[in-house]
Amino acid sequence: MLEPDIACSRIQIRQPVKRDIPAWIAPVAAILVLQTAASFLSRLIPIVSPSLIQDFGWNNGWVGYLAAINTAGSLFFLMVGTGFIHRIGNIRSVQWGVLMGTISMALFFSPIVALAAVASFIIGAGYGVSSPAGSEILQRYSPPSIRNLVFSIKQAGVPLGGVIAGLTIPLLAESAGWRVALLAAALLAFGMVALTWRLGRDVDTPARSAQSWLGALSLHNILTPIRALREGHDTRRLAAVGGLLSATQSCWFTFTVAYLVDRLDFTLSMAGLVFAIMQAAGVAGRIVFGWLADRIGSARVALSLTSVGSAATTALLALSTQAWPLWVLSLLAAGAGATAAGWNGVQIAEMARRAPPDKVSEAAAGSTLHVYLANTVAPAVFAAYVSATGQYEEAFMAAAVCSLGALALLARIRPH
Template sequence: MKRNAPTWLVPVAAIFALQTIAAFLSRLIPIIVPAISAEFGWSGSSIGYLTAGNALGGLVMLVAGAALLRRLGGTRTLQLTLILGAACMALFVYPSVHVALAACIAMGMSNGAANPAGSEVLQRYSPPGKRNLMFSIKQAGVPLGGILAGLLIPGIIAVAGWRVALCACAVIVLLPTALTWRLSDTIDERRPGVSGRPWYALSLHSLRSLAVPLASLGHNRGLLNISIVGSLFAVAQSCWFAFTVIYLVDSLNFSLSLAGAIFAVMQLGGVLGRIALGWISDRLQSATATLSLAAIFSAGTTALLGFIQPDWPLWTILLLAFVAGCTAASWNGVQIAEVARRSPPDLVSETAAGSSILVTFVNIVAPSAFAIAIASSGRYDLAFLCAGVCSLLVLVFLPRDGR
């Protein structure tokens, strides 16, 4: 059946841009909070809780916003959550970690909308034989958002302070949202049978059906296993994202600008790694082999991060960050594409949301547990070592296709 739709390039470009900005909105938290906490006297471990709050916002969107995604369309919903996140950045000027936590929850809603929206659009528009690559290109927007945050925010803070940096971040979020606003009418596909009901009624119905996305993962064992794989990968990734900057600043006495640059290098590895892993997976026709390789390197780099010494040459730390970005932060595109491939065609949005719920739940628990471990023991090395072990467990749960 023919569709009156743009070519595949337009949806991929629009989703890529919005995915990048959604990631930027989340990645600014572990970079800008050290400067805010220094002024307001918050503890260093507060970053873990604020990062967990950001993930909680994504989880709220995944479990309660499914009806909104159906009613308004994925792209439009993502745009609206980005606007909300930009507005809530103003709450950081109030010297309360609880208010900041509320802001982080609201800012995280865009991440909850990004994966279901992107999966549904790309599943319809990806060229045959290039689905893994298209999903990986879309997911490359996540570390690209981290690169923008790591390079721009510390510089703005050094020159004009963190309040001006927040204003600049709001502009960065709102501009691409405005540029892609009219495209959503063409890209989005609304489900039949829901257009006659108000969105709030659909959302209330969704609140009574929170188990639907998770239940959809039980359609087959391989689908459930590949979703568990994503949650295991998320442990190391969330710890890298949340604690790299504060770890380098507090434990190794790096400047915020240098720590931000190292964070950006790690995110650059994520951009290249996600595209490379997607291309390799398509060439090998095996997500299992690709994700196995990523798991091994993720475990090694994460464990080694906790044993960095201040006298290490800078290039070794940059290399470690880059390799971690290529592996610990690059599994997403292949894993999400595999979830879509194993999903029934009429449940792609639900299984993408279900898999994202598992990953998002880990993104809440892992940074919180990491923060508690650091606050109680002061040992970053053991905490990163435990996160690396979780990456090795990926090898146990990866489904085997017999290839």
């Protein structure tokens, strides 16, 4: 029989194994939350604008004007704001962008339309922070083996913010009024910033040399994002790819519902269902193509697949008729969401990888400028053509050609 002390010595006590959370999880999660918050605020404008117009007696055209001013705010920041990012840090700059946009929502409570325009511009500027600041953080922290996936998850926050806004704000506005809906939206945005606030202090790098606000508005600084594209490895072509794919994507997002209602005799609710399917597939598509790019080790191949899918689904939409059943159009919309809207994360990740290490945010800003300009110009040209000819089909075919143009450019981008 064993002595008690010998028996006890043979008993092995298992200590709980502590699994350290990878260092990249927290900053990536924070950027996803903030990207979703910034997108959520921007999507509020087209949702609440009709209520503002009805209550304050504004011209109906202000729905489009406020959306355009919102985009202008984003473009303004992308041209002059990278110095601001370096001055206060990447995560902190996105947080302040969301906070300023949230605070500016108070201007919507005034019947003065110019104040609503100011609020739209500030919200747009806050949204513009997220791409260059987020790209630098993700490039620094994401593991190379899953970098495309990480960037794609971050970009999934864009449609996710739209889904949250679309599901919550109209219901609140109908049940409690648009003012209560805006207050609830402000609380949600503040909460998302508060959730990530401490991380800004822990993750952000020391500020570079401070730039004066007058210097930020100089022509030399405004051209910095464009110069950064020249310094990378085929980053100018990659930025043009983003612009061309964005042109097709913006036409789907802007005109699908109108086409289904005007040409295919869908009810507005059924057209909205198809649109929602496309948005949901966009979230999944971004993540899937990010995973695929990492799996095969080639962002160019993944982007080429999205270009082919984007061109094919857009051409099929142009060929659709009233005889096509709902389930076919729903599948087509899902395919378009996954491909025509599935390229963003992979393109931004590849841009960050090819940019000079000290110019990641500047190159991301230059690339996003191409995307935003395409988002502005393509729908305007599409609308002008439809207004002049009444032909949606030919306009969608032209949008499909933009995706084929992206495919041709990708073939000319050298491996790196």
